[in-house]
Amino acid sequence: xxxxxxxxxxxxxxxxxxxxxxxxxxxxxxxxxxxxxxxxxxxxxxxxxxxxxxxxxxxxxxxxxxxxxxxxxxxxxxxxxxxxxxxxxxxxxxxxxxxxxxxxxxxxxxxxxxxxxxxxxxxxxxxxxxxxxxxxxxxxxxxxxxxxxxxxxxxxxxxxxxxxxxxxxxxxxxxxxxxxxxxxxxxxxxxxxxxxxxxxxxxxxxxxxxxxxxxxxxxxxxxxxxxxxxxxxxxxxxxxxxxxxxxxxxxxxxxxxxxxxxxxxxxxxxxxxxxxxxxxxxxxxxxxxxxxxxxxxxxxxxxxxxxxxxxxxxxxxxxxxxxxxxxxxxxxxxxxxxxxxxxxxxxxxxxxxxxxxxxxxxxxxxxxxxxxxxxxxxxxxxxxxxxxxxxxxxxxxxxxxxxxxxxxxxxxxxxxxxxxxxxxxxxxxxxxxxxxxxxxxxxxxxxxxxxxxxxxxxxxxxxxxxxxxxxxxxxxxxxxxxxxxxxxxxxxxxxxxxxxxxxxxxxxxxxxxxxxxxxxxxxxxxxxxxxxxxxxxxxxxxxxxxxxxxxxxxxxxxxxxxxxxxxxxxxxxxxxxxxxxxxxxxxxxxxxxxxxxxxxxxxxxxxxxxxxxxxxxxxxxxxxxxxxxxxxxxxxxxxxxxxxxxxxxxxxxxxxxxxxxxxxxxxxxxxxxxxxxxxxxxxxxxxxxxxxxxxxxxxxxxxxxxxxx
Numbered sequence: 146x147x148x149x150x151x152x153x154x155x156x157x158x159x160x161x162x163x164x165x166x167x168x169x170x171x172x173x174x175x176x177x178x179x180x181x182x183x184x185x186x187x188x189x190x191x192x193x194x195x196x197x198x199x200x201x202x203x204x205x206x207x208x209x210x211x212x213x214x215x216x217x218x219x220x221x222x223x224x225x226x227x228x229x230x231x232x233x234x235x236x237x238x239x240x241x242x243x244x245x246x247x248x249x250x251x252x253x254x255x256x257x258x259x260x261x262x263x264x265x266x267x268x269x270x271x272x273x274x275x276x277x278x279x280x281x282x283x284x285x286x287x288x289x290x291x292x293x294x295x296x297x298x299x300x301x302x303x304x305x306x307x308x309x310x311x312x313x314x315x316x317x318x319x320x321x322x323x324x325x326x327x328x329x330x331x332x333x334x335x336x337x338x339x340x341x342x343x344x345x346x347x348x349x350x351x352x353x354x355x356x357x358x359x360x361x362x363x364x365x366x367x368x369x370x371x372x373x374x375x376x377x378x379x380x381x382x383x384x385x386x387x388x389x390x391x392x393x394x395x396x397x398x399x400x401x402x403x404x405x406x407x408x409x410x411x412x413x414x415x416x417x418x419x420x421x422x423x424x425x426x427x428x429x430x431x432x433x434x435x436x437x438x439x440x441x442x443x444x445x446x447x448x449x450x451x452x453x454x455x456x457x458x459x460x461x462x463x464x465x466x467x468x469x470x471x472x473x474x475x476x477x478x479x480x481x482x483x484x485x486x487x488x489x490x491x492x493x494x495x496x497x498x499x500x501x502x503x504x505x506x507x508x509x510x511x512x513x514x515x516x517x518x519x520x521x522x523x524x525x526x527x528x529x530x531x532x533x534x535x536x537x538x539x540x541x542x543x544x545x546x547x548x549x550x551x552x553x554x555x556x557x558x559x560x561x562x563x564x565x566x567x568x569x570x571x572x573x574x575x576x577x578x579x580x581x582x583x584x585x586x587x588x589x590x591x592x593x594x595x596x597x598x599x600x601x602x603x604x605x606x607x608x609x610x611x612x613x614x615x616x617x618x619x620x621x622x623x624x625x626x627x628x629x630x631x632x633x634x635x636x637x638x639x640x641x642x643x644x645x646x647x648x649x650x651x652x653x654x655x656x657x658x659x660x661x662x663x664x665x666x667x668x669x670x671x672x673x674x675x676x677x678x679x680x681x682x683x684x685x686x687x688x689x690x691x692x693x694x695x696x697x698x699x700x701x702x703x704x705x706x707x708x709x710x711x712x713x714x715x716x717x718x719x720x721x722x723x724x725x726x727x728x729x730x731x732x733x734x735x736x737x738x739x740x741x742x743x744x745x746x747x748x749x750x751x752x753x754x755x756x757x758x759x760x761x762x763x764x765x766x767x768x769x770x771x772x773x774x775x776x777x778x779x780x781x782x783x784x785x786x787x788x789x790x791x792x793x794x795x796x797x798x799x800x801x802x803x804x805x806x807x808x809x810x811x812x813x814x815x816x817x818x819x820x821x822x823x824x825x826x827x828x829x830x831x832x833x834x835x836x837x838x839x840x841x842x843x844x845x846x847x848x849x850x851x852x853x854x
Contacts, residue, residue, distance in 0.1 A: 173404070173683060175384055176241030181679045182388045182401055182687065183238040189677055190395045191615060191690050192731070200394050201235035203729070208246065208390035214285055217299060218256040221289040227252075238391065246387035250378065257372055263300055264368050268361040272305050274791035280306045283785040304364060305789050311360035312791055314503075317798040381405060385685075396690050397727040398674050404683040420481035421488065421508050423449065424589070431456050431493070432468065432476050436589045436641065439543030440518030442508045449506055451587075451641055452495025452720055455480075456503065459489035465505075486510050495720055496778055518544050520562055522569040524576050527836045535836055538573035539828070540566060541584040545591030545599070545645040562591070563598035570602065570630045580633040580835040584828070586663065590644025590670075597621055600652045602629040603659065608739040609652045611695040612673070618695075620739050633838050634659040637831050638709060640717035643668035644694075650707045651696040657743040660751065660838065661709040662831050664717050669724035671695075671703030672731060690731070699738040703731055711755050711834060713762070713827050714772060719779040750841050757837050758830060768826050 187196050194200065209227065213219050219227075230237070230245050237245060280302040281287060290296035358366065381403045388401035422441015425432050431454040443449040458479050459465035468476045480488055489507045520542045526534045548560045573581065590596075597609045601623030608622045636650045636659045647667045653659040673692035679685055694702050704724050724730050762768050788794055 173381055173384065174681070175243060175380065177681060178241075178384065178679065178684050179238050179243055179388065180241045181681075181684060182391065183235070185677065185679065185687055186392060186395060186399075186689070189675075189687065189689050189691060190399065191613075191672070191693060192395065193615060194395060196235045196239070196391075198232045198235065200391065201233065202231045203394040204391040205231040205234055207393050207728070208387055209249065210285070211386055211390060212249065212253050216284050216287050216289050217303065218253060218260065219289060220256075220293075220296060221291050223252055223256075224289050243384060243387050246383055250383055254375065257375055260300060261368050261372050263297065264304055265365055267301060267304050268308075268365055272308050274305075274309055274312070274789070277788065277790045277793065278302070279786040280789055281785055282306065282787050302789065306787065307364050308360050309789055309791055309794050311363060313794045313798050316795055392687065392689070394729055396672065396731045397729055398670075398672060398688070399690050400688045402676075402686045402688055404685045407678075407686050420477075420510055421449070421490075422511075425455075425477065425480075428454060434492075434495075437587070438518075439588075442511050444543075446506070446508055448504075449490070449492070449508075450495060452722055453492045454495070455490050455492050457491035459491070461487050465489055465491050482510050484511055495722075496716075496781070518546055519560075520565045520569055522573055524573065524578060525832055527832055529836070535580075535839070536576060536578050537832055537835055538570075538576065538578035538581045539584060539832075540569050540573070540581065542566065542599075543588055545588070545593075545595040547592045547595050561598075562595045563602070566599050567602055567629055574630070578632075580635075580839050581630060582635045582637055582828075582831055582835060583659070584637045585642045585646040585650060586637055586639040586827075587641045588643075588646040589641065589668075590646060593621075593645055593648070596645035596649045597623055598625075600649050601625050603631070603634065603653060604628060604656055607656070607741045608697045610648045611697065611699075611736060611739060612692055613695060613736055614692045618736055620697075633835060633842060635831055635835050635838070636661050637828070638663035638667050638707065639715060640664045640666070640668060640720075640722050642707075643670050647671065647702040647707050648694055648696075651698075651702055654707065654710070655696055655698045655743070656741065657745070657747045660711065660747065660754070660834070661707060662711045662834060663709045663713060663827070664715040665712055666708050666723070667702075667706035668722070669702065669704045669706035669730075671701050671706075671724075693731070695736050697739040697741050699735045701733050701735060704733045710751050711758055713758075713830060714775065715827070716775050716778055719775065719782055721782075746842070750838060753841065754834055754837055758834050761833060762830060765826070765830075768830075771826070 183196055187193055205228070209219070209224070227245075227249055234245055237243075290299055385401055385403040385406065392399040392401050420441075421443045422438040423434050423443050424436040424438065426435050427433070434449060434451050434453045434455070436451055437444045437449060455468060455476070457465035457467045458476065460479070460482070466479070468479070480490070482488060487507055487509055489505055491503055491505055493503055520540055522538060522540045525537050525539055527537060528534055542562060544562070546560070546562045570581070593610070600609045604623065605628055606622065606624050606626045608620045610621050612619045612621060634653070636653055638646065638650050638661060642650065642663070647669075650661050650667065654661050671694040672690045673694070674688050675691045677687045677689055679687065696702060706723070788797065
């Protein structure tokens with residue numbers, strides 16, 4: 146019963162981002178809330194770590210970084226003063242005190258006031274954009290400014306970078322692409338402040354005024370607006386930020402949700418929401434696309450991708466409004482809206498770390514359509530060397546969906562992904578397919594029960610996944626002895642295949658029932674979160690990790706995900722999209738292996754199948770061209786500095802403009818024409834691997850091996 150409740154909570158939490166509503170607040174009992182969190186974290190978290198000095202110092206670092214991630218506002222002297230309390234914050238929290246957080250925030254506001262004045266003075270002077278100097282835009286691990294001279298030089302370069310960015314956007318990109326252009330938002334210290342309300346007097350339609358402003362005026366208005374926004378930061382927002390710093394030390398998926406956040410979350414859970422169909426989270430003052438929901442408007446449109454960052458939102462034909470520094474809940478509300486209305490998103494592509502390039506994407510709001518979310522199948526034909534063709538089946542499963550309401554009522558007609566996949570298998574068998582590909586790319590998970598049932602379609606009964614809670618480990622099996630398909634099979638995955646997808650792929654890999662093909666690894670989220678209300682009125686809740694998933698071979702799916710048997714290089718491998726990119730992610734570990742019996746004859750095929758695939762791709766000019774662009778993208782992600790020379794920046798922008806469409810999928814996934822996936826090189830190569838597997842399985846040596854006990 147405990148497991149079911151944990152899974153249900155996980156499913157709910159996966160549906161919506163955490164949002165907050167700050168209207169009509171009652172006074173908070175900060176002392177009581179702080180003490181409750183200090184007590185609850187070590188008690189309920191899966192790892193049950195004590196709230197000791199180690200947690201304290203890590204929470205200190207996370208809190209400071211959350212306020213100034215680019216290490217631009219605070220001075221080294223500030224950090225020296227703050228650090229005196231670093232190892233006793235746990236004791237203060239147990240006493241209900243957040244005085245440290247209040248002190249740090251007050252110093253930050255003084256620094257913001259100082260830097261706003263400095264920016265205004267700096268912009269009055271002209272910039273020499275012909276000088277070849279660089280700016281360290283990725284300052285997450287940089288040293289703090291030691292003195293005012295270092296501080297001023299840092300900010301001179303920072304503002305010059307934003308000035309050059311504005312000029313580049315005017316000269317290189319089209320009007321549609323450069324409107325509401327973000328300056329170098331990745332490095333902006335203030336942009337991490339995401340749970341901030343903006344007063345009605347302080348709200349400013351940045352994009353509407355963009356065309357009227359000079360680069361200097363635009364930059365100054367940005368920082369003035371940021372200052373106004375920060376001045377609205379209240380006790381509840383500070384409390385949530387500070388307590389979440391402690392919970393994030395336990396793992397990045399555990400959070401403290403303030404009372405207003407819980408209220409808004411509960412309201413949204415009860416509503417039929419209309420929007421774009423995307424899972425969002427704050428990211429350095431912008432909003433990052435975590436996942437595109439199958440069947441939603443963004444999924445059907447195809448242009449918005451995981452990793453893209455939203456910087457402005459427009460309604461219908463009105464000018465986009467900047468959402469930089471706004472709290473997530475406000476952004477979510479303006480993205481959602483009336484069905485059939487248009488929303489225009491200004492985004493920075495995931496391929497652009499420095500924020501130089503923007504794009505506009507217009508979408509028509511709608512509800513997520515289950516039919517569009519449903520599994521689909523098609524038959525692909527491969528021409529063989531003798532001139533004959535081989536028929537292979539492809540089942541695409543975007544999500545592990547289920548009509549929970551109908552299922553709970555034991556309605557046999559309830560829509561379920563396992564039922565749909567079973568029916569598709571039957572249809573493909575009537576099409577006389579010789580092999581099957583189960584495509585789980587971009588499948589972010591869903592119902593655990595459905596993943597277990599789908600795994601059971603390809604094996605006889607046996608264990609599928611192990612679930613570890615604080616005091617026990619459960620082995621969850623497929624109990625249906627029927628095998629619906631026992632032929633040659635490949636499971637296709639990528640970096641965005643997560644949770645239930647990883648459980649299914651891991652089980653079929655462990656049983657040696659299928660070959661796994663795809664990116665270097667899957668996403669790597671192998672944990673379960675539960676929403677635990679804190680006792681008392683307006684105390685808020687903890688979203689806390691209470692369980693972990695383990696393969697039947699004993700290894701966790703956490704962090705490492707599933708490593709494919711045959712890896713096809715992907716641009717997703719060079720981007721920060723997996724669990725391993727998150728700070729304080731729980732480590733990989735293992736439990737005792739479950740009892741199961743593997744199939745035979747598959748392991749022996751892998752070396753030759755991999756060799757044949759590598760040879761094909763090496764001789765594929767289109768794929769090699771893609772790999773060259775992937776390497777350039779990797780170099781862009783690894784480069785932490787950017788030129789402040791206008792001439793150099795314009796040249797770089799022109800040369801790298803083509804990298805922005807590397808996500809478009811025209812080479813690898815999601816071709817524009819759904820009925821024509823011939824440009825999907827990964828799927829095409831996977832079909833070739835499957836065909837090779839069928840040929841090898843027919844060889845006498847493999848047939849003899851498969852009959853051995």
